[in-house]
Amino acid sequence: MEFTKSLLKGKLIKRYKRFFADIKLNKEVVTAHCPNTGSMKGLLDQGNEVFLSKNDDPKRKLKYTLEIIKVKKNLVGVNTHFANKIAHHGLSNNLIKELQNNNNIKPEVFFNKETRFDFLVEKKNKKFLLKLKM
Secondary structure, eight states: OOOSSOOEEEEEEEEETTTEEEEEETTEEEEEEOOOOSOOTTTOOTTOEEEEEEOOOTTOSOSEEEEEEEETTEEEEOOGGGHHHHHHHHHHTTOSGGGTTOSEEEEEEESSSSOEEEEEEEETTEEEEEOOOO
């Protein structure tokens, strides 16, 4: 999946108060919005390489958003707002082995009045309901 804007590379200093992360970006320290409120255990080691997006909207309090954390050689998307977009990209481009060569992908499918699934994937004569969790 490609981002619409180039991402900026930095180093994680610390994450705190669930929504804030201090990042060393070039020679300055910036505070970035962390859209993932989960524990992110195993991702938050000081010095991990991170990737930020920048937003120049004057209404925003924080100009940067934490998008990706690199752990060892793995890039981990931490922006929960992109989960469905990433999954759709993977399904559409046959990147998920078990669901390759599907016939149809439908997002936001209701099973009943109270239950919504993120995707319905149809492959041959089978239907798969997918719910994403980050």
